[in-house]
Amino acid sequence: MAARLNPLTALTAAAAVLVITTAASSWAVSLTVAVGAVLLAAAAGIVRRVLLAAAVIVVPFWLSLLVIHGLFFPEGRTALASWGPARVTAEGLTFALEMGLRTAAFVLVLMVFSFSVRIPELVAALTARRVPPQVGYVLASTLLLAPLVAARLDKVRQAQESRGLVVGRGIGSRLAAIRLQMVPLVLGLVHDAGIRAQSLDARGFRSTGPRTSFTQVRDSAAQATFRVFAILLALAAVGWRIAESLPAGSLSAWFLSGAGGG
Structure with a gap:
């Protein structure tokens, strides 16, 4: 949807x-x-x-x-x-x-x-709004972190099981397996981060100037209006919360003092 x-x-x-x-x-x-x-x-x-x-x-x-x-x-x-x-x-x-x-x-x-x-569409939409590429990369990396860790952990588990690791049904056996899997998992993620940084530099990630994207993201006036309305509604909720937390009569006193000062 x-x-x-x-x-x-x-x-x-x-x-x-x-x-x-x-x-x-x-x-x-x-x-x-x-x-x-x-x-x-x-x-x-x-x-x-x-x-x-x-x-x-x-x-x-x-x-x-x-x-x-x-x-x-x-x-x-x-x-x-x-x-x-x-x-x-x-x-x-x-x-x-x-x-x-x-x-x-x-x-x-x-x-x-x-x-x-869809992560590519999100990054393309942020790029079209001239959002700094670092922001889009951080957001996309955050959304992809869980699937990336899950996929890497599955590969580590399969590699260890092919070398004879047997994980029993007991809690002790599972905890021991997790301990053995954490070291290659972390090392693999650190290695991937280094490779990813080199790839980004090779593609001019930090360079300035206009950027283009092969991914075209659809938008409409109705969606733009909805975004503005949602932001205003959120700001109104924050303002209502702040006004509710103020002592009784302080808000009206502030308005009266402002009017008197004017």
Whole structure:
């Protein structure tokens, strides 16, 4: 679905959703965004990949939130259970739930964007907007990092298994295999980075002047209007959050003082 859109439209929509979710600071908004991201992933046929990748990030974070805030929340008053210094409080669980839902919404939105956007089109769109090539390269490299690491790790595993490495079903055997695979994985990634840097220099990556691209990215007036609207909506959400955090009456006093000074 996002492939039919200009990559900048999808990027702007994802960024605006994240800003609005942060400004709202509401578990209901975070849950709505998370469910919406899952539905979009299902419509695009990438829901399994999105959920698996998101679970790798979200589940450990949820567990840490549960331990830190669920058991040792300093502002907790309503104790549900206690074991010495550890106390399960309603306030701590509520805070952990809100933070967990917000993080899940963030991760799901970013995963939907990263799995649905076409990297060459994104780089071409940024180049057409005269964005510095370093920015486009960093963004593209970030989006391609997970598939690159997964592919390299699979090659390392296959090479080690062909030389007789046997990975058992136990936790100890798997941890030992991971330790043996990390060294060639890191060395391979560092080697690839050096080769990639030489290739970029050979192609004039750092040179100045106009640039062209073989990839043509479609755009429309409707998408350009949507991008402007999304940015304004995100800015309005940030302004509303700032105004809400100010003490009562301070905003009106600021306007009155400004009018009086004028």
